[in-house]
Amino acid sequence: MNRDELVSLYHQMLLIRRFEEKAAEEYALGKIGGFLHLYIGEEAVAVGAVSAMAKDDHLVTHYRDHGYALAKGCEPKRVMAELFGKATGVSGGKGGSMHLADVSRHFWGGYAIVGGHLPLATGIALACQYQENRQVVLCVLGEGATNIGEFHESLNLAALWRLPIVYLVENNSYGMGTHLARASALKAIHAKGCAYGMPSRQVDGMDVLLVREAVSNALEYARDGLGPSILEAMTYRYRGHSMADPELYRHREEVETWKLRDPVRHFETSLEMGGFLTPEQAEELSRQVDREIEEAVAFAEQSPEPEPAAICEDVYAGTQEREVGTPVGLGQGR
Amino acid sequence: MADLTYREALRQALQEEMRRDERVFVMGEDVAAYGGTYAVTKGLVDEFGEKRVKDTPIAESVIVGSAMGAAMAGLRPVAELMTVNFSLLALDQIVNHAAKLHYMFGGQIEVPMVVRTAAGWGQLGPTHSQTFENYFAYVPGLLVVAPASPRDAKGLLKAAIRDPNPVIFLEHSLLYSLKGEVPDDDFVEELGRSRVLRRGRDVTIVSYSRMAVASMIAAERLAGEGIEAEVIDLRTLRPLDMEPVLESVRRTNRAVVVEEGWRSCGMGAEIAARIYEHAFDYLDAPVARVASFEVPVAYNRSLERQTIPDEEDVIDAVRKLVKR
Numbered sequence: 001m002n003r004d005e006l007v008s009l010y011h012q013m014l015l016i017r018r019f020e021e022k023a024a025e026e027y028a029l030g031k032i033g034g035f036l037h038l039y040i041g042e043e044a045v046a047v048g049a050v051s052a053m054a055k056d057d058h059l060v061t062h063y064r065d066h067g068y069a070l071a072k073g074c075e076p077k078r079v080m081a082e083l084f085g086k087a088t089g090v091s092g093g094k095g096g097s098m099h100l101a102d103v104s105r106h107f108w109g110g111y112a113i114v115g116g117h118l119p120l121a122t123g124i125a126l127a128c129q130y131q132e133n134r135q136v137v138l139c140v141l142g143e144g145a146t147n148i149g150e151f152h153e154s155l156n157l158a159a160l161w162r163l164p165i166v167y168l169v170e171n172n173s174y175g176m177g178t179h180l181a182r183a184s185a186l187k188a189i190h191a192k193g194c195a196y197g198m199p200s201r202q203v204d205g206m207d208v209l210l211v212r213e214a215v216s217n218a219l220e221y222a223r224d225g226l227g228p229s230i231l232e233a234m235t236y237r238y239r240g241h242s243m244a245d246p247e248l249y250r251h252r253e254e255v256e257t258w259k260l261r262d263p264v265r266h267f268e269t270s271l272e273m274g275g276f277l278t279p280e281q282a283e284e285l286s287r288q289v290d291r292e293i294e295e296a297v298a299f300a301e302q303s304p305e306p307e308p309a310a311i312c313e314d315v316y317a318g319t320q321e322r323e324v325g326t327p328v329g330l331g332q333g334r
Numbered sequence: 335m336a337d338l339t340y341r342e343a344l345r346q347a348l349q350e351e352m353r354r355d356e357r358v359f360v361m362g363e364d365v366a367a368y369g370g371t372y373a374v375t376k377g378l379v380d381e382f383g384e385k386r387v388k389d390t391p392i393a394e395s396v397i398v399g400s401a402m403g404a405a406m407a408g409l410r411p412v413a414e415l416m417t418v419n420f421s422l423l424a425l426d427q428i429v430n431h432a433a434k435l436h437y438m439f440g441g442q443i444e445v446p447m448v449v450r451t452a453a454g455w456g457q458l459g460p461t462h463s464q465t466f467e468n469y470f471a472y473v474p475g476l477l478v479v480a481p482a483s484p485r486d487a488k489g490l491l492k493a494a495i496r497d498p499n500p501v502i503f504l505e506h507s508l509l510y511s512l513k514g515e516v517p518d519d520d521f522v523e524e525l526g527r528s529r530v531l532r533r534g535r536d537v538t539i540v541s542y543s544r545m546a547v548a549s550m551i552a553a554e555r556l557a558g559e560g561i562e563a564e565v566i567d568l569r570t571l572r573p574l575d576m577e578p579v580l581e582s583v584r585r586t587n588r589a590v591v592v593e594e595g596w597r598s599c600g601m602g603a604e605i606a607a608r609i610y611e612h613a614f615d616y617l618d619a620p621v622a623r624v625a626s627f628e629v630p631v632a633y634n635r636s637l638e639r640q641t642i643p644d645e646e647d648v649i650d651a652v653r654k655l656v657k658r
Contacts, residue, residue: 118399315474
């Protein structure tokens with residue numbers, strides 16, 4: 001990697017960090033509704049993983065998806081607009097925080113039924129194999145999803161058919177408020193891949209370059225037709241599960257201990273020590289990111305609400321008009 | 335025109351669509367080597383190979399989910415779930431995903447997937463004798479199709495494969511050997527259209543799938559008693575094409591809705607409600623409903639036959655209704 005590439009990784013991590021901090025503020029102001037799951041602390045995983053992907057590789061993630069959307073190149077303003085529920089959001093305001101997608105970038109979305117996206121990610125890999133296009137799927141899930149039937153059904157099928165997919169588990173220790181030691185019989189999550197005969201390894205999820213290297217190797221393994229693999233990135237979310245989380249299940253010391261290995265600061269220091277970034281350049285980058293975030297919020301604020309007619313749009317695909325209004329939906333039915 | 339069974343008509347639809355479009359493929363439990371649980375896919379693997387006729391593990395969630403992913407990425411999968419009873423294991427994929435993706439991502443994603451599955455019974459016991467079309471017809475974003483004839487089996491399956499939306503295609507195991515005329519050419523029916531099977535002035539019978547066939551048998555026998563029943567096959571359960579039904583009820587002033595499922599919260603309740611909403615003033619009697627007793631379906635042959643409705647129940651309901 002050259003200097004610009006390294007700095008770009010840092011830029012993305014910092015952008016995600018500040019984006020999430022701003023999202024928390026806007027949530028507190030009531031500008032963002034529903035659930036808001038912040039990615040703060042886990043930035044190295046998304047940035048390292050996505051940087052290892054080819055441009056037309058496919059990405060499918062869980063609902064803690066802001067970092068992935070930004071890393072895959074979605075404009076911060078359109079991501080923020082989606083959080084605001086605006087028509088200009090990446091999903092037109094219909095998906096919200098948990099359902100960001102940009103299909104033009106092969107980012108197939110964030111999914112909010114834990115484990116539910118694994119079968120469909122596996123199916124995208126099936127399409128890649130069927131079309132012989134040498135594209136690979138990166139499917140991101142939390143460690144909590146590895147106890148679900150869909151995880152096992154998906155890994156089995158992917159291994160059976162040697163599908164080009166990498167399952168990247170973000171192990172942040174908690175499925176909402178339940179520690180994995182209280183939820184999973186097997187604590188070494190990646191070892192679950194053994195049941196399906198697939199390569200598996202653990203990686204330090206607080207180190208962007210280690211994540212990048214591990215994901216890159218796994219993607220190339222899949223691209224070469226050797227089949228799926230599973231990676232477990234050890235990471236931590238600093239904030240609660242969602243904004244509604246009082247965090248009664250963990251101690252402050254645990255959070256502080258993880259913060260000592262903060263992935264953004266850690267990488268900044270590495271870049272400075274390696275001579276890739278001066279403190280002045282870091283300062284300038286920080287100001288640039290702040291401007292990007294300000295612009296994103298301004299854009300989201302000023303963007304229009306979806307038109308009332310949007311409520312009936314895109315229930316069905318295609319040119320043929322399907323009945324969604326009368327009499328089931330908007331007519332007598334309601 | 336050829337005289338085909340419902341099973342052969344479905345197979346022909348699959349063959350024709352697979353020949354027409356490289357993107358169409360079939361996957362499911364025992365669809366290849368075994369030849370299909372109900373032999374619908376028999377022989378397909380010989381013509382199209384294992385790439386396009388895929389045996390899967392017994393894992394309904396990933397059968398539907400991976401078909402969905404393949405559809406999102408540009409293919410036209412036809413997933414087979416052995417029976418509708420097992421489709422419950424894939425409800426998350428169908429309801430939380432397939433039905434939502436186009437809307438939830440602002441129209442960016444399409445899911446041109448067909449899920450074929452079969453209802454049916456025949457001393458199969460409580461867990462293998464059910465029918466759940468109402469579960470799927472409840473969900474915006476899905477299309478739900480339930481053909482009653484070989485002709486519709488072929489024409490509607492071809493339409494379902496070509497449609498850009500997820501389609502739940504409900505077959506019936508007791509119809510697979512039913513014979514009927516099927517056009518030879520590239521014949522595609524329109525989804526979302528009900529069909530008048532028989533004209534009549536005295537009462538309107540509304541049904542679909544196997545019970546549409548039973549309703550026709552009932553209508554012929556009622557004709558012998560001087561009662562002329564109009565029979566309408568809904569064919570698609572979401573969206574519902576009620577206009578022919580309402581037009582008919584406005585003439586006959588009496589309606590019987592006939593389904594194989596349980597009465598409460600079933601398809602019949604929805605159809606009856608719509609008749610009341612849109613044709614109340616034309617009714618000379620309350621809408622009658624023919625449905626299963628609300629008990630699990632027992633293994634014992636006699637108990638089973640008493641639980642699930644047949645043409646006798648339709649005849650009874652019509653006789654009572656026309657006297658009112």
